[in-house]
Amino acid sequence: MFDFHIHIARLPHARQLTQLLLDRNYDFIAIACEPWEWRVVTQLKKEFSSGLKPFKVSYGIHPMIAKQVTDEMLAKLRTHLEEDKHAMVGEAGIDKRYPGYEDGMQDRIFFEQAKLALEFKRDLQIHCVGDYMRVLKLLVEAGYESDALTDRATKAPSQEVTRPIFHRFGGDVNFVKKALPYGALFSLHADCFRKKSTAAAIPHIPQERVFFETDADETFGQGKTGRNNAADNVTTDPGTESGMTSSKESGMTSSAESGMTSSKESVILTLAEGKDPEQYTPEECASELESRLESVRAAYTKCRE
Numbered sequence: 001m002f003d004f005h006i007h008i009a010r011l012p013h014a015r016q017l018t019q020l021l022l023d024r025n026y027d028f029i030a031i032a033c034e035p036w037e038w039r040v041v042t043q044l045k046k047e048f049s050s051g052l053k054p055f056k057v058s059y060g061i062h063p064m065i066a067k068q069v070t071d072e073m074l075a076k077l078r079t080h081l082e083e084d085k086h087a088m089v090g091e092a093g094i095d096k097r098y099p100g101y102e103d104g105m106q107d108r109i110f111f112e113q114a115k116l117a118l119e120f121k122r123d124l125q126i127h128c129v130g131d132y133m134r135v136l137k138l139l140v141e142a143g144y145e146s147d148a149l150t151d152r153a154t155k156a157p158s159q160e161v162t163r164p165i166f167h168r169f170g171g172d173v174n175f176v177k178k179a180l181p182y183g184a185l186f187s188l189h190a191d192c193f194r195k196k197s198t199a200a201a202i203p204h205i206p207q208e209r210v211f212f213e214t215d216a217d218e219t220f221g222q223g224k225t226g227r228n229n230a231a232d233n234v235t236t237d238p239g240t241e242s243g244m245t246s247s248k249e250s251g252m253t254s255s256a257e258s259g260m261t262s263s264k265e266s267v268i269l270t271l272a273e274g275k276d277p278e279q280y281t282p283e284e285c286a287s288e289l290e291s292r293l294e295s296v297r298a299a300y301t302k303c304r305e
């Protein structure tokens with residue numbers, strides 16, 4: 001199994017869960033989209049790097065914190081990409097629900113990251129809510145080229161090439177047709193099949209450009225969120241927090257606000273009726289992730305029939 005987009009650092013028992021997923025051959029891309037998450041994921045990656053099949057990491061800045069981005073933060077992002085030469089960039093993007101959408105700040109922060117992905121020849125994990133054409137326009141401005149005749153899209157993620165990856169894709173068939181020549185990849189979540197126009201667009205994506213994801217995050221442990229318990233035993237130095245504002249510090253604590261995962265999709269909420277989410281074992285979380293990823297695959301198979 002390959003989970004193309006998971007926020008492992010935000011899940012309960014992050015370290016044990018990572019071990020368990022790797023043991024179970026559940027491969028994944030660990031998305032880290034704000035500074036505290038970069039640190040936890042880097043630490044996890046370090047701890048598990050001796051494994052047979054180390055997982056892949058993606059470093060980026062989510063549009064939810066576009067207004068809080070500092071030069072220091074952008075410099076740190078660059079350092080992470082220099083230090084992990086297999087890391088992707090993102091998730092980065094545009095989201096109409098967050099500050100910075102109207103005044104162009106989200107555009108600026110996304111544009112910076114799009115250029116960074118090109119410069120480092122890394123794939124770019126894109127988050128988009130509400131404005132797919134704007135994302136495409138920014139990619140073009142950043143220098144992404146439309147070259148349908150190359151084999152860019154079929155290269156393995158580890159090869160030196162930059163492709164836009166539309167994570168938790170929510171666009172329509174028109175957008176798919178426009179994005180494909182840019183080598184776009186599409187990562188599908190269970191939600192993608194609930195939106196009529198997206199469900200209708202999915203069969204138009206060549207199969208080799210389709211991936212599956214859970215986008216699992218802290219809403220798995222809702223009611224007990226907070227980066228410290230989400231990070232479990234991973235050691236992070238609180239002293240390094242200064243100057244880095246996380247979404248939690250900015251007050252965007254609820255899943256409804258963060259919009260990163262709808263609460264209906266939360267594993268722990270599903271599991272946790274009448275029970276404290278933290279009482280669920282890493283094994284139960286891992287099984288739930290497997291079944292969710294499998295159900296995305298099944299939905300995909302069904303929609304192509």
Ligand SMILES: [Zn+2]
Pocket residue numbers: 005007031091215260
């Ligand atoms: Zn995400």
